[in-house]
Amino acid sequence: MPFALATITGCSMTDKRSDEISSAGTSTSSDASDVMEKLSSGIYDLIGVKGKASDSHPGVMDCPGKDAKTYFRIFHPWSFYPASAGDLDLAMKRLKVELPRHGWKIVEYGPDTSKNKNINLTADNSGKKAGVSIVQMSKNDPPKLSLTVVSGCYKVPDGEKVERF
Template sequence: MTDTNDSGAIPSAGISTSEKAAGEAKKASSDIYDLIGIKGKTSKTGAGVTECAGKDREKYFQIFHPWSFTPASANQLDGVMERLKKELPKHGWKVVDYGPDTSRNKNITLTADNDARKHSVKIVEMAKTDPPSLSLMVVSGCYQVPDGERIQRF
C-alpha cells in the first residue's frame, strides 16, 4: 500500500474499532476467494490484531488475516496464480510483486496492494506440498481506535 506522506510507512486506514476492521479484512479475503475461481476448502482461521510499528499500541493497530485454500483436486491450481495476476487489478488491487520465491520449491508468490481499501495481500502457491494449496495473508493499513474506545486484541 502506498501512502503519500512516507513511502516506507504503513498507510493510515482511518478510524475504526478492531472488530469492524477485522470484518473489512475478512471481506477482502472473501473477495479474493471469489477471484480464485475454483472449488476447494479454506482454513477456518480468524483475523488477528497487531500493533503498528512505531505508534502508540493503545491507539493504533493493524489487522492480519492468514488463511489457506486447498483445491478439490491438485491440478486445479494450474494457472490460478496467473489468473489472479490478471484479475486482481480489475478489482482495485495493484500487483507489486510476482514470481518465484527463494525457497527450494521456488513457490510462485504474488503481492498486491489495494490503496482504496488500505489492504495488502500476499499469496503463495504451495504447488509441491501434499496436497497443493495457496497460502494467503491479508494485512490492513494502520487504524486508529475511535476516541473513548479500546483496541480489542484477538
C-alpha cells in the same frame, strides 16, 4: 509469519511522502476484522476454481512506530486448497489476472528463493487500504495457496482501546 507480513506493505500501502504505513481510518478492532474477512472473501471469489478455504480468523497486530493502545492493523491468514491439485496453477493465474481488475496493484510476482521455488504474488489495494501476500505451494501435501491479507493502520475511536485477538 512476521516476514510474510512485512513483505505485503508494498508501494500502495505506504504514504509516498514517508515510510509509514497508510492510514485505514478510524475503527474498532472488531469492525476492522469484519472488513478484512469480507476482503478475503472477495479474493476467494476471484480464485474461480473449486476448492476449500481454511477456517481461520483475523488477528490484531501493532502499527510500526505508533502507540499500540490506539493504533492497530488487522491480518487475516488463510489457505485455499483446490479440489484438484492440477487446478492450483489455474487458481494462481486467475488471481494474477483478476486482482488488477478489482483494484489491486501487483507489486511482486515470481518464484521465491526456497528449494521449492514457490510462486509469490504480492498486491496492494490503495482504495481498500490493504495488501495481500499469496504463496503458491505446489509441493505441499496437499498443494495449496497460502494467503495473508493485511490492513493499513487503523486508529480506535476516541475513548476506546485496541482489542487484541
